[in-house]
Amino acid sequence: MDLTATRDRQGEVRANFNLGPMQKAPIIASDGSKIRAVTATWSLIPTWWKQDLEEKKFSTFNAKSETITTTRSFNGPIKSLRCLVPAQAYYEWKREGKVKQGAFAIGMNDQSMFAMAGIWTYWKGTYKQKDWEGYSFSILTCKPNPLTADVHHRMPVILHKDTYQDWLHAPVEQALNLASPYPSQNMDVWEVDGRVGKLSENDEGLLAPKAEEKPDDETGLLL
DNA sequence: CCAGACGTTGTT
DNA sequence: GTCTGG
DNA sequence: CCAGACGTTGTT
DNA sequence: GTCTGG
Numbered sequence: 001m002d003l004t005a006t007r008d009r010q011g012e013v014r015a016n017f018n019l020g021p022m023q024k025a026p027i028i029a030s031d032g033s034k035i036r037a038v039t040a041t042w043s044l045i046p047t048w049w050k051q052d053l054e055e056k057k058f059s060t061f062n063a064k065s066e067t068i069t070t071t072r073s074f075n076g077p078i079k080s081l082r083c084l085v086p087a088q089a090y091y092e093w094k095r096e097g098k099v100k101q102g103a104f105a106i107g108m109n110d111q112s113m114f115a116m117a118g119i120w121t122y123w124k125g126t127y128k129q130k131d132w133e134g135y136s137f138s139i140l141t142c143k144p145n146p147l148t149a150d151v152h153h154r155m156p157v158i159l160h161k162d163t164y165q166d167w168l169h170a171p172v173e174q175a176l177n178l179a180s181p182y183p184s185q186n187m188d189v190w191e192v193d194g195r196v197g198k199l200s201e202n203d204e205g206l207l208a209p210k211a212e213e214k215p216d217d218e219t220g221l222l223l
Numbered sequence: 224c225c226a227g228a229c230g231t232t233g234t235t
Numbered sequence: 236g237t238c239t240g241g
Numbered sequence: 242c243c244a245g246a247c248g249t250t251g252t253t
Numbered sequence: 254g255t256c257t258g259g
Contacts, residue, residue: 020243020259043259046229048236057257058230061242072229072237093242095233100243141231152242154232197243199259 018091018202021061025085027137029120030168032080040083040135045123046073053127063119063138065157065179069172074138077119082168082175084115084159085139089207091196092152103196104151105207109188116140117157117167117179140179147184158182 019025021043028037044060045053060073068074089107093100108114117140124133140157148155157179159167167175191210195201 022259046236048229054258056229058228059232059242060230061259062231064231070238072239074230075238076236091242138230152232199244 015204016202017204017206018196018199020199021059023199027083027085027118027120027135028115028168029081029083029135029137032169035168038135040120040137042139043136044073044077044119044121044138045125045136047076047121047123049123049125051125052129053125053132060138062141062154062156065117065140065142065176068119068140068176074119077121077138078176079172081120083118083120083137084164084167085118085137086113086115088113090116090156091192092148093197094151102191102210103194104189105192105196106148106151106155106187106189108186114182115159115161115164117159142179143181145181145184145187147187147189148181151189155181 016023016025019042022041024039024041026037027040028035029040042061044063045056046060049056058073063071063074063078068078087107088111089105092104092106094102094104118137119140120135120137122133122135126132141154142157144152144155159178160182163178167178192206192208193210196206
């Protein structure tokens, strides 16, 4: 990400191959003027939330870019609490109706890191009766590009490097102009092992292309 | 006005 | 905190 | 979204 | 089958 560390954070940030909602990830957050890298929980907690976190039943891990300025959970943070969510890939499940057709990883065709557009809050309260405080975030979504549309009818908003500053600092209207499908020609989709469906599975093999089923005569087994 | 919800994905 | 529904 | 639980009485 | 947790 071409970031320069301002403090020694060695050991605090490491690769995560299977992040799910309510888990923590590093983000680059702007408060409208200054930015900082922080660890944040994936699922934005509205600052006005007063009950125990366990009572929050509605989903806030994604935010539709088309309606973000008018939804009550997001219309505050979108004004000036925007962030970058770094990743090498994201996963989607493909399905035809109710029939599952496998898990896919989606990323850049050169496997480089990219940044998804997000919003964040800082919240203090309780989770399961115990004190809880920290940062949280949502990832914006938009219509898919032709490549990813084959797998899923939404995709995360991915930002071009030359738009990072505008996403973090520009007025809302200008920032939201950046919420469009990232070009197909820069991206790649590949099938991966269904293990990604279990958050307990977390190793670099999850990102590898799924091994093809071999015909019996190539397995090397004596039948 | 007050009370109650506050969301996405995908599914029907 | 702010919007929607009644 | 997927994975995993889904319950009560009474006990520690 | 449907809800909850992650």
